[in-house]
Amino acid sequence: MDRADFVEGLRGGSAVALASAPFGALFGALAVENGMSLSEAAFMSATVYAGASQMVGIELFGHNVHAWLIVLSILAVNFRHVLYSAALARYIGHFTPVQKFFTFFLLVDPQFAEAVKRGESGRPLTFAWYFGFAIIIYIPWVLISVAGGMLGSFIGDPKAIGLDILLPAYFLGIVLGFRKRDNFLPVALVSAAASVLAYRYVGSPWHVSLGAAAGIVLAALLPLPPQEPDLEADALRSEVHEV
Amino acid sequence: MEFDLHMALVILAAALATFATRIGGYILITRMKSIPPRMEAALNAVPAAVLTTLVAPAFFIGGWESKLALIVALFIGLRFTHTWMLVAAWIVVMIWRHSGGL
Numbered sequence: 001m002d003r004a005d006f007v008e009g010l011r012g013g014s015a016v017a018l019a020s021a022p023f024g025a026l027f028g029a030l031a032v033e034n035g036m037s038l039s040e041a042a043f044m045s046a047t048v049y050a051g052a053s054q055m056v057g058i059e060l061f062g063h064n065v066h067a068w069l070i071v072l073s074i075l076a077v078n079f080r081h082v083l084y085s086a087a088l089a090r091y092i093g094h095f096t097p098v099q100k101f102f103t104f105f106l107l108v109d110p111q112f113a114e115a116v117k118r119g120e121s122g123r124p125l126t127f128a129w130y131f132g133f134a135i136i137i138y139i140p141w142v143l144i145s146v147a148g149g150m151l152g153s154f155i156g157d158p159k160a161i162g163l164d165i166l167l168p169a170y171f172l173g174i175v176l177g178f179r180k181r182d183n184f185l186p187v188a189l190v191s192a193a194a195s196v197l198a199y200r201y202v203g204s205p206w207h208v209s210l211g212a213a214a215g216i217v218l219a220a221l222l223p224l225p226p227q228e229p230d231l232e233a234d235a236l237r238s239e240v241h242e243v
Numbered sequence: 244m245e246f247d248l249h250m251a252l253v254i255l256a257a258a259l260a261t262f263a264t265r266i267g268g269y270i271l272i273t274r275m276k277s278i279p280p281r282m283e284a285a286l287n288a289v290p291a292a293v294l295t296t297l298v299a300p301a302f303f304i305g306g307w308e309s310k311l312a313l314i315v316a317l318f319i320g321l322r323f324t325h326t327w328m329l330v331a332a333w334i335v336v337m338i339w340r341h342s343g344g345l
Contacts, residue, residue, distance in 0.1 A: 039246050080264075
């Protein structure tokens with residue numbers, strides 16, 4: 001493991017850890033509110049380790065929905081990770097099987113965004129950097145969910161302290177980070193429209209998969225750029241993800 | 244701190260499903276010899292397409308304070324870092340809700 005890369009990863013990931021802390025705390029609080037014990041909430045954070053789908057999970061637990069439907073919903077919310085791991089493949093071919101196991105287990109949204117950005121910038125995507133970036137998010141995530149569960153009764157209504165706006169604003173930030181890419185605007189607009197329609201007429205959590213599929217299919221159908229897209233310049237132009 | 248076995252098994256199943264999605268794309272793509280250009284275009288669109296679906300419905304179903312907060316965050320995000328987007332969105336929502344609307 002390259003020590004300098006590991007430390008650089010820790011530094012990058014710590015900003016994400018800080019930004020995701022409120023969501024970890026919120027997850028813990030809502031999990032306990034929905035009838036989970038602290039150890040169950042910690043177990044879920046440690047094994048599933050995917051913010052949005054953990055939220056979906058506890059929401060459905062609270063409604064006594066069948067187990068298979070909970071798993072299916074989480075699968076739908078996380079289906080985007082299939083695409084993440086496919087997109088990441090070109091940068092991690094040199095990892096060992098054990099390293100790949102941890103790479104995929106820890107593959108959350110900001111981790112993916114930063115890893116691809118690093119890969120596209122032409123710098124080597126080392127496991128040391130990736131693991132440093134991931135572990136500094138993972139450990140606080142699990143600990144903060146427990147803390148949130150303990151403090152849950154004091155939070156009260158998450159809307160009263162404005163917590164509910166942070167998740168969409170956070171995802172909006174990540175979306176904007178990709179705005180210099182080919183076809184960004186048509187893809188984002190079509191995905192937005194399709195996800196809203198799916199949300200309205202099919203229901204959550206299918207709007208995630210259906211909306212994403214619409215944007216991706218559009219990108220595949222649009223005319224290809226005349227030459228290879230200059231991904232390096234693209235990555236350098238777009239600003240550094242802070243969250 | 245009780246630990247319900249049924250709940251634990253459901254969580255474990257959810258974790259396995261999540262891990263399957265996280266490794267599935269890699270397994271699929273490494274089975275293919277080369278990536279066709281259209282598939283590459285599709286892959287490049289993945290982050291924007293997926294993450295947009297986590298924002299748009301929130302904008303759609305959210306109250307006016309949430310809509311305004313996200314619009315403000317959008318403009319902040321074109322110029323400043325993500326942290327400032329979160330701070331701006333939060334401030335808009337808090338001002339709106341604690342002043343009883345504008």
